[in-house]
Amino acid sequence: MTVFLGTILVFLLASIIAGLFRVLRGPEPAERMLAAQLFGTAAVAILLILSRLMDTPALLDVAMVFALLAAVTLVAFVVLASRRAG
Amino acid sequence: MMFGTMPQLTPDLIYGVAGIAVFAIGLVGALCTQDRLRRVLALKLCSVGAGFLLVVAAWRGPPAAPDPVPHALVITGIVVMVSATAVALALIRRLQTLETEDDT
Amino acid sequence: MTLDPMILALFAPLFGAVAAFVLPRAAGAVGLVAVLLTCGAVLALARQVLAAGAVTLELGGWAPPMGIALRADGLGVAMLAMTAAVGLLVSVGALDALREARQRQYFWPLWLLLLTGMNGVYLGTDIFNLYVMIEVIALAAVGLTVLSGTREAVRAGLEYMYASILGALLFLMGVGFVYLQLGRLDFAGLIAAEPSAALSAALALMIVGLLLKTALFPLHFWLPAAHANATAPASALLSGLVVKAALYIFLRLTTHVPLPDEILVTLIGALGAGAVLWGGVQALRAERLKLLVAWSTVVQIGLIFIAFARAGQVGLAESWKAAALLILAHGVAKAAMFLAAGRIRDEVGHDIIRDLDRAPIRPTLAQFTFALAAISLIGLPPSLGFIGKWSLMEGAMAAGYWHWVAVTMIGTLLSVAYFSRVLAGFLRFDRVRAPLGEHQGWALADIAPLTLAISAISLGLLAAPILSFIELGYPFGAKP
């Protein structure tokens, strides 16, 4: 079970690293933003698995906060990274 | 078993070395970067590096609970750093405005 | 109900800052009351220390190393007293010198927070707590630096901010290594510690961080512009008081954990010598009065580090006294000089040194104050600066370190040269072309620096009691 969950963790982390290339390449801010959103989702998944693996239920709270912050980051990106002036 | 061949490799060792590297990268960036905004990024890297070291100092291995004092110290450090960052960024914004006003 | 004077020294300026911020119209009155309360607390504390030696207070009732203790001893109280007294006079001057409502509104809360931070440093015994305190000082000091709002001030303030944050983070990384090795953060733990690689790394990081914050050559790059472009009361606080906080931590730290190698002590002394020579040359070349005064701060800090190094490894327990005397002397004299320079600039309308002797208005009193402060900074008898320099050279000669004596002499000659550039202009009446204007008359802003300058001279006569006071409570935990 530990090995199975560990493998999933590595896989999730790999998906973040793959997403980094989209951040670097762009070319549009929107693409970079969506990649960053993917990181938030993957981080929540990693936290849920770690909570099971490390036997720390408190990590569920951390995951919830990460999920909320991802929503806030999205709004910040939309408002602050847009190329238009209002 | 593949993992048995490297018995000393523990999370505190791995993240401790990574934290030191992050601190050194931030240090070099803070000393050499010309761009004002990026220097703030570099300083923030330094603070995360120092945070890594303290969190590692608190680690006691899986069954034992970690030492809470360094955790409290890092939380304090994070709040202090966001304050300093906010002031530095306000200075950067103000300076840019003053410089642009002078040019035109 | 009795309140411990240490608590009062911390909380009076803190509550003062809070009140001054929420009641901006009454900021001046609130600020003055808070500084007066701080002075009272320091006096009470001085009496306690005179009676009982060092006093400690375990905050929250939790004993160190887990809890945090405050400790006041002779040196700490001397620093507190210098800060409170200089702060009081600068405050009085600021009531008059700050003309814009906006500047007045922000000066008081920032300065009172600065005072809280400095009092915290002089009472602190816990290195992480010292890190938080130097950050309080840094943010308040940067706020004061840019109070004038000019482009140069904001640019200098930003450089100062970068240097401050980096210095503090180096210190924090050092704290991390101390915790890794010792698992505690109080000075008592550091004294008892065995030498180790982690401790050496910690010491190196913390010392570099502190040298950056106290602006020892060649890490002084941020100082001249920051101190020269602030408003006069802010410059007086920054130059007279703020750089001393990091210097004090350095002094405590290096004496608790003596540097492992004489070569390192010599190296720090050599940096001090570099500061004296380079700062002296730059002061000679400065075109503006406030810039000259700021470079003279670089010189004086170098001198303090020479005083630290003058006795080498053997006499470390003694050499801090000369350094402490120079710190006190510089604090008082430099605050006087910056306030006087601000007055000269206010009345003449500029501070270009070359044109000062042609100024239509002669701010005679401010010029006199400037000259008195210069006497103390050059180190002429009977000023406190003279006693500090004398004690430095005496020790260096006793230890056979003639090179430190030579550097000090050259530095003194340089300071005579750059101050006489200014003073000579004050005395040359023959070159007055425009008719003498109307002097604005006596003002609070004149009396404050004059009092400071006279103190800087006359405190030299009290050198013996000051010296015996700073030894009270064996400040460094070393045997007498």
Added chain:
Amino acid sequence: MTDPVIIFDLLLAAAVVALAVASLSVRDLFVAIVLFITFGLLSALSWVRLAAPDVALAEAAIGTGVTGALLLKTLRHLRYVSGTLDRAEALSVTPAAPVPAPVIWANAAFCGLVTLGLAVAFLGAPRSGPGFDALVAEAMPASGVDHPVTAVLLNFRAYDTLMEVVVLLAAVIAVWQIERGLSDAPAPVLGAVWEGFARLTLPAIVVVGTYLLWKGAEAPGGAFQGGAVLAAVGLLLLLSRLYVPQPSHRGVARWAFVLGTGAFAGVALLVAGGGRVAFEYPPEHAKTLILLIEGLVTISIAVTLAALFHGREPVALRSDRGRA
């Protein structure tokens, strides 16, 4: 037997270091900030692996969340002021000559030397060495709370924490002093989708922030994390311009900024007046006092962080260019 998750640890640590290098070396500043936010996210995950969920929460909410928003806002402001808002790339605002290769190598060498020196010192230090575990465990029953980190922050080392709140206060005073009536870069107005989103998100964030504060007494969370999550509400309101700070709100804002410092220091002073040492809470009232302090400090932190994000003091602007 080594934990099989060690591969994950190695990969995560390598990614953290690589992101640190990348965020300093990539040309486009906007990309640099996105990489930096990712760096903060992965650092927080690393701290979770080191059994420090409190620290991870604080880093994610304050160190990465608020800091990231501040950086993006500043970048937008700089591009607006310098008239490059419509360019595809956000290049360095203070352009510099290209760095020659030898300088880069010298930097890398210096960086390597520092890392090596510190790593040697680190490896020589005791692992899982001395600390306060035993002392804290012994003092916990008298602390008034059940979560050790909260006990350290609000009781054993409350003096440090008070000064940390003071640092926040100093920062907001300094920021208000530095920025005077600057106009903001105009931002696009959020459309109808946003309203539904706001109706769903804002109450949820308030609930989570309060929950974190309450939970702090026995589990990871507390004033700083709760305050940072509540500050997110302020950020959203400011970003969407559902709330625009007015000059008449300054008085209330000042009181909100000093509320935490005042309450914290006031309680310390009151117990000192009652014949105890400052910060020494009577054990029977410790829980009440700590919750009171935490609650007020949370409000201060939330308002202060939002104000730090907003920047300038809300004074009447001479031109209304900023209020698009």
